[in-house]
Amino acid sequence: MTTTENTATTAPAKRSLFRSEAAQKLLAFGALIVIFIFFSLASPYFLTKDNVIGILLATAVNGVLALGVTFVIITAGIDLSVGTVMTLAAMTTAVSITVWGLPIPLGILVGLLTGMLAGAINGVVIARMKIPPFVATLGMMMIARGLALVIPAAIFGSVRPVYFNDHPIFGQIMMGSLVGKLLPSLPIPNAVLILFGAALVAAFLLAKTVFGRYTVAMGSNEEATRLSGINVANWKTLVYAVGGLFSGLAGVMIASRLSSAQPGLGAGYELDAIAAVVIGGTSLSGGEGTILGTLIGAFIISTLTNGLRILGVPQEWQFVITGVIVILAVYLDILRRRAR
């Protein structure tokens, strides 16, 4: 085979570690380790089995929400509705099991579908009606919050939590421990397994499927994706629906965790989820992001919260510190890009 010298094939420019693709992940992971070491040294109560399990458990719900948001943000979109959609899904699950008497698996399915439907509506509003994602999902955030209050009001005549008192097994979905049955010394609650399971599914979707490929393509250059003959509106709708599905899962999880659906809960969760995604290196301008990064981002937030609480830092200050970390994380990302 004859090959002429191709001048176009110049090797990619050398990059320092700081600029490389892997750097953001390493950076986030490094930060998580530094935070761990810091708190371990600062307090004898931090690095104990119970506390670490507590951190894992505390990450579960936010982590699952953040997984869904990751897809949306990779398309250069945003989803502000995940927190209240989660609450709505918790409510529909609770109502379908405790009021309608549906079997638990079906009740879970109702919760998942609730989330997916809300996400799909987001998608249609954004992709077909061309409403900016910020506005569309802000609207959905309010709608879902309202519906989560309307449902118990319509059924019980007043806005009140719906408890799973007759279904103690429902609480075991999150708080039972399959790992603990096998290894009694390691009672990791199922919530953590669900998080990792969901993360594996999300990672597979993003890296190995057509869905994941088009998610990145749309975020990278939407017009080019359209000119390549891809139905951008449909795929984008699906991205938001998948994001909603993860919110639905989070809804089932939080209902199980609290053995109840709390109608007033949920506002503010979306911000923690977005923060986790951003800390994990997903670019708000679209086109890049990883599930592993998001997972690390979620752990950074819950580790910080936990550690600061152990050190006796008041909750108000915890917010301040998390805020600073978010800004720093994004700033590092910008520096890294600029260096390119």
Place this chain on the structure above:
Amino acid sequence: MSDILLVMEEIDKSFPGVRALDQARFELRAGEVHALIGENGAGKSTLMKILAGVYSKDGGRIIYQGKEVEIPSPRAAQDLGISMIHQELNLMPHLTLAQNVFVGREPRQGLRFVLDEKQLNAQTQALFESMRLRLNPRTKVADLTVATQQMVEIAKALSFNSQVLIMDEPTAALTEAEIEELFRIIRELRDKGVGIVYISHRLEELKQISDRITVMRDGRYVGTEDAATIPIERIISMMVGRTIYESAPEVPEEASATIVLEARHLNRGHVIKDVSFQLKKGEILGFAGLMGAGRTEVARAVFGADPLDSGEIYVHGKKANIKHPRDAVRHGIGYLSEDRKRYGLALGMDVEANIVLASFQKFLGKLGVVNKGKTHETGEHYVEALSIKTPSLQQRVKNLSGGNQQKVVIGKWLTADTDVLIFDEPTRGIDVGAKSEIYHLLNQLAQQGKSIIMISSELPEILRMSHRIVVMCEGRITGELSAAEATQERIMTYATQRRVLMAENGASEHSGAQEV
């Protein structure tokens, strides 16, 4: 080389306010490289975008492989075997080469939604090998030079088994060596029987690569010639060949000789290369050149909107340190962008507010409160002096016509006491009647002692207005002409004078990395 592959005839296309194509035609044979040339706005890209399904035609016929066809979408064009590589690259920087080439047509495995990355890379590898490109399908597009991205676009176009390949200014961002590589691939494709449409401004290049040349002017077909035999001068006169010559400008004798603004050895990356010029009091200095020649870049650099790598700017003989537009304004320099709506006007605000916008300090009373009476007075003055047609000073600027918007911008800079005005395409998007008013206004300003730099891509405009003309090509000043010497042909010769040897291979090396 004889089979007629494609015929476009009597193609009409209008955009709001513009007749882009008027009975345009084009013919392509299998196995030829057919260059399509013309001045900016001649309709070349529009005609080809109709062929590629990006625009729909208003009238006319496309006969492809002997049959009349309709091409309603890019997908339809691709299915017919017609691919276009657009001027702006259409790749997804975050994806790999293979992922880009086969996006939308990825090989799947097992379950239908799972990607077969191995197969994808193998297909791409095979495609690259057939083009004798040494590229790794797994490299990310963002890591490539513009030239290499161009190759990937070509590979993508070919992967549709294209019979017709349209390239819109493919060499605009390439170095000499990269152009050679591109030409090698183009020749190989031609030998395989692909019909290639090659849009370019670079006349020397066309002689090298093309078999035939079709010239367009003002949306119309002018003629088709054999590339090998036609002299370049003849191509140029076909391109510009307007019969009506505008009256030459009246150049004030010796244009008063005081130098108001002088630029010495300006450099900025590869867009401005060693640019020096002088501007005299009361002079209209025309900046001619083709799109992308670096004229706007020079204007922005002088105005402090973009940083310079090196070079000095002197205002009234004194060295001026212009790092920011506000420094330029302080030195009395105003810049009227070609994109008035984005950079020149606050569209939602009224005429009066726009006129005083750049010089608000002048209208502040003791307590920092805006003196409404004074702004009103100034607004009225300029509405009258510039004859801005507006129902009132309170009219929102977005409701005015293009010509009147342009006058509002002029009023704004005059209020700010500027004596050097840089006009970037002052009549773009302005209808013919308003144009002559703007011309009149420019002449008036010059007579009043203002110095004007006018960037324009319209040669008649340059010839009609300028006292002196500087021509740029690829970041350099390639010639200077007095109003008396200037002709369209001379300007075009300078405007297409490419440097054959470009040493800076490295300069465009990193421009491929997309800033996100």
